[in-house]
Amino acid sequence: MTATEAAGGADTAAEDPVRPGRREDLRQLIRYALVGGSGVALxxxxxxxxxNVLGLDEQVANVISTSLGITNNFVLNAIFTFDKRDRLFVRFLRFYAVGLTGIVLTYVLFHIFTGGLGIDxxxxxxxxxxxxxxxxFVLNRKWSFG
Structure with missing residues (x-):
């Protein structure tokens, strides 16, 4: 019996079924961000x-660099963040499809800010x-590793 129960109150941590899920959600988000940091750096x-060095067009450079980051992040997220090792090929295809949203989003931002406004x-x-x-994160958690 906890001190709260002895005093006549309820032990909210034991009775709140959502709270452990929230902690796991937070842990996953932190791990996802750490893995994401390594992918972002790559x-x-x-x-x-x-x-800058090889002189590739920014769009071509973006597709290649993002693909490297996606692959890095898939491997690390499968192992450390979501602990999923089944159906890896299907999961990778989904993860890469989600990664394509990042490529498209960045493409649009390049178009607007670099092409239209001249920002570096x-x-x-x-x-x-x-x-x-x-x-x-939202898409991968629900679809790739859900």
Whole structure:
């Protein structure tokens, strides 16, 4: 018996079935963000090299760098975030499809901010990452690893 129960009250932690789920949701979000950070770093460094050093078009550099980040994140999320090792090929296809939303979103942002407003592609790429991360977390949790 807990001190709260002895005093005549309810032990809210034991009776609240949502609370443990919220903790797991928070843990998953934190792990997803950490994994995402490694993918973002790989994506951004790859983009900077492909665009600034090799001189590839920003759209081509974005597709390649994002694909590297997606692959990195799939492997790490399957193992560490969602602990799913079944149907890996199907999950990867779904994860990559979600990743394509990030490519499309960044494409639109490049079009608007780099093409239309003349803002440096490096800044647009870096600025797009938080929006892409949030969108993809929701989609991946529900569809790729749900």
């Amino acid at each position: 994506d951004l460094v790859s983009f900077l090299l492909l665009f 592609a490096n800044i647009v790429k870096a600025g797009s990452l938080p929006l892409v991360l949030a969108t993809q």
